[in-house]
Every structure is written in structure tokens, then in C-alpha cells.
Amino acid sequence: MVTYEHPRPAVTVDCVVFGFDENDLKVLLIQRKYEPFRGVWALPGGFVHLEENLEQAAARELWEETGIKGCFLEQLYTFGRPDRDPRDRVITVAYYALINLNDYPVQADSDAIRVAWFAMDDIPKLAFDHEEILKTAQQRLKGKITYQPIGFELLPDKFTLTQLQRLYEIILATGLDKRNFRRKLLAMGFLEETNEIQTDVAHRAARLYRFNKVRYEQVRQNGFNFEL
Amino acid sequence: MVTYEHPRPAVTVDCVVFGFDENDLKVLLIQRKYEPFRGVWALPGGFVHLEENLEQAAARELWEETGIKGCFLEQLYTFGRPDRDPRDRVITVAYYALINLNDYPVQADSDAIRVAWFAMDDIPKLAFDHEEILKTAQQRLKGKITYQPIGFELLPDKFTLTQLQRLYEIILATGLDKRNFRRKLLAMGFLEETNEIQTDVAHRAARLYRFNKVRYEQVRQNGFNFEL
DNA sequence: ACAAAAGTGTTGAACGTACACCCATGC
């Protein structure tokens, strides 16, 4: 039963997938196999099915096109310029995802689809308005990382404080003082010191820490607000 | 030419319009004339036309249904639960608007449509998932007002510091210290002292100030960041 | 003259910022 008679736009979801590898913030792109923009790199995404909600659609497309699932995924913004798709009116609800690169290493292209990680300062021309979407996602990440503890989503379960600091420095595009950074984060009370240290490094091995979500919720309920 | 063959959802825009009147944060609602939810209060909104972009659609619906135009309008979030409309799959891109209540006083119902302002602590049952949308908008306003100078959109062009403080107190649901509040805001350097004072008040009249956008942009470019 | 809100400074505590050296490890 169709009860609302109007011409309808198509609705898609697109995902900006961020990963981090010690020195770079990276994004996962796929090379389009079909027109429009055949052969051009683009964000993973696709049409929303009628029976699924938007976040489900984003998670499904991510899984189908890149094999990623179960990661941090949050709605970013909805893009709907009438001419953003040359063939038809398409509105896209963009999401961004944060994943740990070690869990999804630079994958060999499958038969079906070409997938690759690109450093943020080396992005090829993108299809549609995906450059605008990517830019919006980068700004959101930069803004949000200072007041929500989402940076940990980009790191392995256990990480060093230096890795964490590098992540902040790269995303915020700024330098941070080592002593002040450590003092501040440890004082927050939700970084759990493990009794493990780095292996396979050519210098003194650093202690590994873990983000303790339960403790974070506790301090948050006591009025603590994550900041910087 | 339809090139993407998929069943399509309908796409609407809905607007959460906030106003402020000395003692209350208010929202503009309209009473639905048609099914579904006939007679129930709802956010102003309607279908996106194929040739307009999303923000244009929101501005147009706002104008058509409430007579408001030219105000602050920003995308909020996109809601797409498959069952959010009982009759069909409808995805809605929600916007929120901030207006000065004096420019749009509590309007008499027109023949066509019943429109009314409701205080945030006295909201009737709403159609669809509009309660969720409203709640999301309130959280966004509460969050954003502390790091962007958007509170001024809710006040007249010239306002007293006490009015500004009340606005913050009500939106943040907290008490603020008068001396500290004034000192902090004046120190920001973009509140312009006019040489006018309140009229028609039964006590000492307060000085009127104005938000100077140009000066705000200047201090911002010098590295200043609005906060609290 | 009284009611109502406007306007105004100081102090102590907490926090942020700047800064440099020794230590542990692998090669």
C-alpha cells in the first residue's frame, strides 16, 4: 500500500571508515565497478532497504563491501544536493566508522571489489560529493575526539601512551607535551595499566594500557567530563 | 529517466523550532489535519521536492506552515526507523531552528492550520517519533550553546545580560553566578554595549547589549574559542 | 520608603603550561 504519492528520491548510506597506523590517519575506499563514476574511488555504501533502519543499512553495506563488522559506527550528516548524483535524485545518509587497523589489515583486493586504505593526505579524486563527505567526517572526528573518548576505537585493545598521544597529535594536527598529556589522561582514571609491555621494539619497551569502559562510565556518573 | 531500480522510501524534513520568552524555552508545533495522527500535535515538516536540497526543503516547509523565514536553521539528525510512520517507509531529515519570539509572537490559528508554542516542560503527546526528535534537538541545543555563540539567535537584537544569563540557565538547566557570567562574556570581546537601556520595567533599567558578529569573527580568527 | 533588579571586586584553589634529564633496552 502506497499512501503518500510523491515522486521519491533514492536513499543510500555511505560510510567513512577511519583507521590509524602509527603515523597516518587512513580511510578505506572502494573502486567503483559500475557507472556512474566507473573506476573512480568512492566511499563504501549503497541503497537502504525498505525493512532495515539506517544504521543497519550502513553496517550491512560495510560488511558486504569491506568485510568489516561490529565497529564503532555513528551517523555523520545527510547530503542531498539535487545534482550530487548525475543520473537521479539520491539522498545519502553518511556514517563514519572507527576501526583498529590491525583487525582489518590492508586487504588484498577480492575478485569482486577493489578496496584500499588511503592516508588522509593522499586521497585520490572521489566519486559524487564524497570529498565533501570525507571532509565533514574529518572535522567531526577532530571535534569529537576532544570531548568523547572515541580515540580508543582506532587503537588495539592494548596500547602505549605514546601511541595514544600520536593519534591525538595527528587527528588534531597539533603537537602535545608528553608529560602533560600522560598526567592528564592517567588522572582521568579510566586507563587501566596492564602488566604487559611492548614486544619487538628496538628500544626500551613501553607499558601497555587499556581503555576501561566500565570505569569510564563510573567517573562519568560522578560528574567527570572527558576533555582534550 | 529512472536509473536506480529499488523500492524507495519517502523522504521528509521536520523542523524543531525553538523560541525563548524570559522564563521558558518553547517549541512551535502544528496540529495535524490529516491521517495518520489526525488532530495530534507534530513538528512542522513535509515532503522533500525532487529539485530542492534538504535545507531548502526545511526552510520552505517552515515558511509554508508557520510563516517563519530567514532564521538560524541547521541539520539535526536523520531518523529512519522502518516503522516510524504506520503507513509507509518514511525517512525524515530533522532540522532545528532558533528564532526570536518577539518577531513571531504566539500566533492566532490561521484557517488552514493550527499552530502553537509549547513550553518544553509542557509538551503534549506528539505524532510519529517526534518526541524522540524533539529530545535529540534539545540535547543538541544544550550541547552546542556552550561552544558556539548561537544563544543570541533566540534573543532580540538588543538584550540585557540578565536575559542572556537566564537563557543559558534555562537551556543548561543550571544556575550561574551573575558576576562570573558577566565578566566572562564581556571579556570575550564581541558583546557590544549600546547606549540604550530597557524601557517599561518597574525597577532600574538594565543596559542593552548587542552580539557583534564581525567582532566575533575577528576574535575567533585570533585563536579565541567560545566556551561556556 | 519600599520593592525589584542592576551593577560591581577580591581571594583562594584548581588547573594548564612550559620545560630537561636520566633510564632501559636492542643492536
Added chain:
DNA sequence: GCATGGGTGTACGTTCAACACTTTTGT
């Protein structure tokens, strides 16, 4: 033994939070 990054404390300046009384105006 040397190169590499790991780990640590202090002092100063800035900002925040708490706090109460006098002034102006209208009725």
C-alpha cells in the same frame, strides 16, 4: 657503547568558583 624512545616533577601564570552589598528606578 650508542641510538632510540620511555618515563618522570616542579614552578609559574591563568582561570574558575565562591561570595554580599550598594545603586538606581518605579510605584
